[in-house]
Amino acid sequence: MSQHASESDNTSLEEREAQIARYLTDHPNFFERHPALLRNLLIPHESGAAISLIERQVESLREQVHHYKSHLEDLVDVARENEALQERMHRLTLALIDAASFDEVMNALEDELHDDFKADAVELRLFSNNHLEDHLLDDKPEHIATFEQFFSDSVPICGPLQPAQLNFIFGTEGEEIASTALIPLKNDGVLGLLAIGSRDPKRFAAHQGTQFLMRLGEVIGRTLQAVSLPGI
Numbered sequence: 001m002s003q004h005a006s007e008s009d010n011t012s013l014e015e016r017e018a019q020i021a022r023y024l025t026d027h028p029n030f031f032e033r034h035p036a037l038l039r040n041l042l043i044p045h046e047s048g049a050a051i052s053l054i055e056r057q058v059e060s061l062r063e064q065v066h067h068y069k070s071h072l073e074d075l076v077d078v079a080r081e082n083e084a085l086q087e088r089m090h091r092l093t094l095a096l097i098d099a100a101s102f103d104e105v106m107n108a109l110e111d112e113l114h115d116d117f118k119a120d121a122v123e124l125r126l127f128s129n130n131h132l133e134d135h136l137l138d139d140k141p142e143h144i145a146t147f148e149q150f151f152s153d154s155v156p157i158c159g160p161l162q163p164a165q166l167n168f169i170f171g172t173e174g175e176e177i178a179s180t181a182l183i184p185l186k187n188d189g190v191l192g193l194l195a196i197g198s199r200d201p202k203r204f205a206a207h208q209g210t211q212f213l214m215r216l217g218e219v220i221g222r223t224l225q226a227v228s229l230p231g232i
Contacts, residue, residue: 088112088117089216091116092108092109092112092113092116093219095111095112096108096109096220099223099227102227105223105227109194110122117196118198120176120177120197120198121170121173121176121177121197122194122195123197124194124195125192125193125195126185126191126192126224127191127192147165147193151184154184155214156183156210156213156214157206157210158179158205159204159205160179160180160201161174161180166197169193169195170195170197174197176199177197177199178198178200178201178203179198179200179201179202179204179205180195180197180198182194182195183196184217185217185221185224192224194216194220
């Protein structure tokens with residue numbers, strides 16, 4: 001037996017397949033020079049039937065097109081949702097601009113958030129200044145203290161709240177609230193929060209983005225600077 005034949009016999013199936021794969025990769029026009037081979041190659045299909053390589057390529061292209069089409073549809077849905085969100089935010093901003101008193105601010109928030117944003121509960125809580133420690137001496141220090149990190153970070157949060165927190169914000173209505181968006185309000189001597197509650201546990205999830213809530217908090221904070229605040 002020749003040395004060449006011996007080396008060929010010692011080559012594993014995996015190595016030979018790798019060599020073939022490298023050759024076809026390096027010579028992409030191979031099947032153009034051998035069209036009959038391309039037509040005669042059969043590839044097993046998931047259904048159990050054998051199909052030609054060309055049919056398999058067409059099927060693969062169809063799968064890619066379906067994938068890209070599905071991805072495009074998802075992007076279009078996100079774009080439409082963002083456009084609708086921007087429109088709702090615009091209406092809420094205009095309503096807040098027209099508000100001349102604290103009561104009108106609350107009415108605007110109640111109307112717009114309930115109607116346009118499908119909120120089940122809306123509450124605004126304000127304190128007398130930006131020093132949270134001053135409020136730890138009031139009649140409910142344990143409730144205020146639970147929000148210390150929230151006010152310190154000054155970043156909106158979404159998700160479920162503890163029963164004591166829900167009771168402090170929403171009162172007895174808090175028993176029905178399964179998820180909440182909390183927005184910090186810190187402007188010119190006013191410390192507060194806006195809470196938007198939902199009975200749907202998936203309505204405000206921890207993984208959701210908060211960019212919209214940040215902007216909403218800024219608009220409300222600026223609005224509160226221009227109106228007389230009760231008890232402050």
